[in-house]
Amino acid sequence: MVSPKPDLETRLAEDHHQAIKLWLRLLTCTNLITAEIRTRLRENFETTLPRFDLLAQLERHPEGLRMGELSQRMMVTTGNVTGITDQLEAEGLVRREVDPQDRRSITVKLTPKGQQVFAEMARIHEGWVIELFSGLSAAEKDSLYALLGKLKKHLNHKEARP
Amino acid sequence: MVSPKPDLETRLAEDHHQAIKLWLRLLTCTNLITAEIRTRLRENFETTLPRFDLLAQLERHPEGLRMGELSQRMMVTTGNVTGITDQLEAEGLVRREVDPQDRRSITVKLTPKGQQVFAEMARIHEGWVIELFSGLSAAEKDSLYALLGKLKKHLNHKEARP
């Protein structure tokens, strides 16, 4: 019998707790998908996943989003958003605007070029994600979605505790 | 009604594909857990998640693991393993040994101090993971585990295709 490809779950033994096994499997699946999408974005569009994610946040916001809002939605620090925005601005895909009402705040918007480039990437990216999850039936996807929703609710509730 | 905390799922609308919604929820849950464990490891043990992961790989291997094997199990590049190993070696938690039969190969082993330090961290870490997943019943954890297993199998099968 051929050994499966090693990954984060390989080190587990029977005496490891169920929660540990679940955590490592969750992490393994996320890593596999992330790695695949990163490779395809680089090969097809010469871009990166964080840059794609930032553009995706702006897609439905022609009025732009503030750095702090981008930071929260992307689940990264504002310092990181600064760097990713620098790169996208250099590529002409986004532009920064200072809020005249509050000069501390900066709003980031897609440029016309950014809208066009992102629309094309988003179309192809959606096909990739559909393909990556196609091993699950619609009912299984719904179950997974619901279970992760419950997990997420618990994680967020916990953090809210003082 | 209070708005939920923004995250990767916030940008989604009804017309986004189910697979995209599932992918962003998976990513959101992974990010929430990763962020929480990273913070606790730093505050309690002054270490990082990648370093913890590397030590965890070595726990059940007193004979050590090779750099390439560590790279596969941790799902990162061998270059990255080099850097993380450097740090752990500097802390006295692991040591490198050249394979006398094949001087290209290096085996990484836990030092006695590394075994002791890791045992303590692993004990506490397990409690954290149990707590983080405690919002799900045992049956729900089993379901999530099985669904992710099916997803993983599909992801690995796809990569094997030429």
Add this chain to the structure above:
DNA sequence: TCTAAATATTTTAAGCATAAAATGTAGTTT
């Protein structure tokens, strides 16, 4: 009006992460 506190973003230092090239070693073929 002035000062202190709070807010928003950038900068700094450090760690992780990748892809690709470089280096050293081993195996195979001529």
Add this chain to the structure above:
DNA sequence: AAACTACATTTTATGCTTAAAATATTTAGA
């Protein structure tokens, strides 16, 4: 024996990521 190919790890260049400090601006209170 020499040349070529393959393997294992490190190095290089680049990008992402964090925590904390710095900077500029706004708000609140005395």
